[in-house]
Amino acid sequence: MIDVLTRTRRNALAALKPPPRLSLPDWIESTMRLPEGVSATPGRVSLWPYQRGIADAISDPLIERVTVVKPVRVGLTTLLSGTVASYIANEPAPIMVLQPTEADARDYVVSDLEPIFAATPELKGLLAAESDEAGRNTLLSRRFPGGSLKVVAAKSPRNLRRHNIRVLLIDEADAMEPGAEGSPLTLAERRTLSFPNRKIVLGSTPTLEATSNVLRSYATSDSRVYEVPCPHCGGFHEITWSDIQWPEGEPLKAAYVCPSCDGVTEERHKPAMVAAGCWRITRPEVEGHAGFRLNALVSTLANASWGKIAQEFLESKAHPDKLQVWTNTLMGQGWREAAEEIDDAALAARAEPFALPDAIPPEVLFVTAGIDVQRDRLEMVFLGWGRDEIFVLGQSVIWGDPMGEDVWAELDDALRTIWKHPKGGFLRVDAAGIDAGDGVTMDRVLGFCRPRMVRRIFAVKGASGDRQAIRASDTRGARLFIVGVDGLKEQLINRLTRGRSVRFSDTLEGRFFEELASERLVVRYRRGAPVRQWERTPGRRAESLDCVIYGMAVRALVNASVDRRAEEVEARTLSKPTPSVVKSSWLSR
Helix, strand or coil, rough: CHHHHHHHHHHHHHHHHHHCCCCHHHHHHHHHHECCCCCCCEEEECCCHHHHHHHHHHHHHCCCEEECCCCCCCCCHHHHHHHHHHHHHHCCEEEEEEEEHHHHHHHHHHHHHHHHHHHHHHHHHCCCCHHHHHCCCCCCCCECCCEEEEECCCCHHHHHHHHCEEEEEEEEHHHCCCCCCCCCHHHHCCCCCCCCEEEEEECCCCEEEECCCHHHHCCCCCCCCEEEECCCCCEEEEEECCHCCCCCCCCCHHHEEECCCCCCHHHHHHHHHCCCEEEEECCCCCCEEEEEECCCHHHHHHHHHHHHHHHHHHHCCCCHHHHHHHHHCCCCCCCCCCCCCCCCHHHHHHEEEEEECCEEECCCEEEEEEEEEEECCCEEEEEEEECEEEEEEEEEEECCCCCCHHHHHHHHHHHCEEECCCCCCCCCCCCEEEEEECCCCHHHHHHHHHHHHHHHHEEEEECCCCCCCCCEECCCCEEEEEEEEEHHHHHHHHHHHHHHHHHHHHHHCHHHHHHHEEEEEEEEECCCCCEEEEECCCCCCCCCHHHHHHHHHHCCCCCCCHHHHHHHHHCCCCCCCCCCCCEEEEEEC
């Protein structure tokens, strides 16, 4: 009798339950609308299979964490917005979206989230923009029945301490660096501890392999890869860059070559292959943490065709900085530093018979100079710039007290030098950067550079940790340019070891190569997070390295057209009336 009553009660309760909720991918496709400006194809959302697999994992109650290693052009932002919308509409909860900066947070709300809510009839009014009577709703903080949404910048740790959240969505995790209170990712995750049914989704395009947040997270997941069938043999494989081939000189004809049967598949078959693809778990022993790794080779967008990706590769491979962007944003891979240390003897062995003033390589189109100020001298290095290569043309020392006048008069003469180009035209110093980082000589350097800025002679100061190559700042009533030395050193080390796109004059002294290789890149843990930093090799000086970095930095301040300069160096006369060629005495020192 009791069993009959129990079954009757259960049946009655089951009848009162709402119908099963749609899965997240089905809900997104049946509900969400993308307006113009958010998507190139506005209207109802249609997910590709690789997006559906990620969305299924986000909505799976048995999966606590989801990590997505992604390139650009695969629509992760749409999935994150769909996740936010689904929770607000169907399962209200405290939600936080973590963005790298305040500007990113505001742009996400204004450019992505609000337009989607406004364009989707089922979502209108759920994310009110107006402040309520208590003043609790703002642009980045919204309340709704049963929950709240906070869009927070990782650089504001105070905001991370104030909230308890159940759903944490982290976008572009590799752009988030540890601050005074530690890793913002860890701080944000701490806010989810009180919820046994928490959900943490972390996605990012990877940057540097040694310190990548998203790659570290993916390494602890079940590590899924997206595999597609070969139209020829039916075998499933992840499409990798090694599978893409094209006829010599025709990258737009790039095609997929199956690693199993060597069958060649053209771009027009890619949509069908991707539609029939599936995710494969490579570490089934890991539970509760789904990890997804994608590259742009599976994207069906027109700008992500195999041919265009191949073309971008050819345009980038000679430039390590561009190649890193290609690797990160299209292959979804972390950039691996070429070497931790530079072999100065190996660099010296690459010296070639060119030099100022009489043996300038014909490829040189621009000249920049870097000057390091020491207490008893000025160190100078002149760099020649071709279309893809850097030529270290010469180095020199002007001995004397930088607080006096003589050294600066001689430096001015050196920077006014005009050289005959081997093609018949002329070269001059296009820009120079002079170290003003020494507090003792800063005023003297600023005083020298101020009246010469019209000649692009700039006072510069190195800044560790600054990712921007060079930016202007006002100091002591004068213009000072801040040089992001860490980023430029990375560019230099990659040029030296990957593309060998830095060439050296055989007139350089042995100490030049020792000083150029005077620092090494190491990974240290700071506040629990890995941080890459440059350290000086004990016992070595670094004047030549500093000069090269300053010379590289000011190249960005020369806006002249490369093609036009190529025409000018073939001209037999100077483009403007200038003094005749002067060979300064510093060249023979």
